[in-house]
Amino acid sequence: MFQSRSILLFYNTSVGRRNCSKLAFVPKHRETSNEDIERLSEFLVNKRKILVITGAGISTESGIPDYRSEGVGLYATSTKRPTQHKVFMERPMARQSYWARNFIGWPRWSSFQPNQSHRTIAKWEDTGKLSQLVTQNVDQLHYDAGSRNVVELHGTNSIVTCMSCSYYVPRMQFQKSLEKENPTMIPRTADIRPDGDVELTEHEVKNFKVPSCPKCGGILKPYVVFFGDNVPRARVDQVKRKVEISDSILVVGSSLSVFSAFRFINQAVDNKIPIGIINIGPTRGDKFASMKIEAKSGDLITKIDFNNL
Helix, strand or coil: CCCCCCCCCCCCHHHHHHHCCHHHHCCCCCCCCHHHHHHHHHHHCCCCCEEEEECHHHHHHHCCCCCCCCCCCHHHHCCCCCCEHHHHHHCHHHHHHHHHHHHHHHHHHCCCCCCHHHHHHHHHHHCCCEEEEEECCCCCHHHHHCCCCEEECCEEEEEEEECCCCCEEEHHHHHHHHHHHCCCCCCCCCCCCCCCCCCCCHHHHHCCCCCCCCCCCCCEEEEECCECCCCCHHHHHHHHHHHHHCCEEEEECCCCCCHHHHHHHHHHHHCCCCEEEECCCCCCCHHHCCEEECCCHHHHHHHCCHHHC
8 A cells, every 4th residue: 555656746857956967876887898788697597586676776876865875875975864763753853853854855855756777677577587676765766667566675755654553644645734734834955865855954943843643643754664673574574485486686776784685685695596786886795696796777787688588
């Protein structure tokens, strides 16, 4: 029930382009070579149950910044850090700050579109050769590109849920509730961070009103696994079952820095399942990979004739 993505139509594209192109958050990289294409083709040949894991590096090509990319990620360009789950749940002012910043950032966040990498993986799924697509991203761009067999490991930003009862609401509808509660706060385009929020003044945050759950009065939170929280066990077990039946693991655009995805690399190693990695920069799984290519995914995977492998 959490697969619909909200799109706001009042995004001001002329302002949104002020920071530069969609590739502004793609780190420096070399051009993809014919050897890269051959190596990836050889890795994928005769594979019929490929489990693909994608990370933030696939969505940077759509204009969404990530956390860890060298030189352009949030950790390299700012001292700001994402909201921690414990802080969000325990501190009303932290929730007020989060929702105020997210309210302003939502028009731009919801305007992002899938890129060639998302669309290519959707085409791969159509061949029936993928056992599962697992993404660490919360942007739903894989769904927008046409993929359907997706496990969103960290949830999705397009849904808001109550932490005390079964209530949930589409993020677009919640935006209207926030607008009603804060009529003088105008959504606008601004420099956006990986989790979809922006920088605001203390005054703007202090006066922002956050509605409670209309059903039970509980805390409303995005349907996202915040830092410091755990991926639901059922979701982890679902992916583990898919790893068991897969004949290869292909990681696209992830440093595998967090354990939520790296655990599946460990499982693949234990099961002697070959691992391939496409990522700009080093990853936590490099030493386990039989194939590692440092390339922009949109320059590489789009050149693979998947139907003939």
